[in-house]
Amino acid sequence: MKEREDFLHPRNRYYGNFTPENLAFNANLQEFAQKITYICSLETGGKISAEKAYKDIKMLWKNLKSSKKQLGIGQKPPSDDEGNSPELP
DSSP states (O other): OHHHHHHHSOOOOOOSOOOHHHHHHHHHHHHHHHHHHHHHHHHHTTSSOHHHHHHHHHHHHHHHHHHHHHHTTTOOOOOOTTSOOOOOO
């Protein structure tokens, strides 16, 4: 059963700059890509309409954008009063 799960839902290693936020966003991005693949396959196979596929993809995109914003991905780090970024340990 585990082999089938790995085949249907493969997970790739994260090679980027490691932070908990980046890792969480990467997991969200992989899940987004898997769901898009399913939706496209269902639409191509005639199981759902193009309009339904579009609405589902649009909802997934909004959720991904929201997670990016909540995790602070791509935002500048906060700075102190002198305009300096805090030093990392």
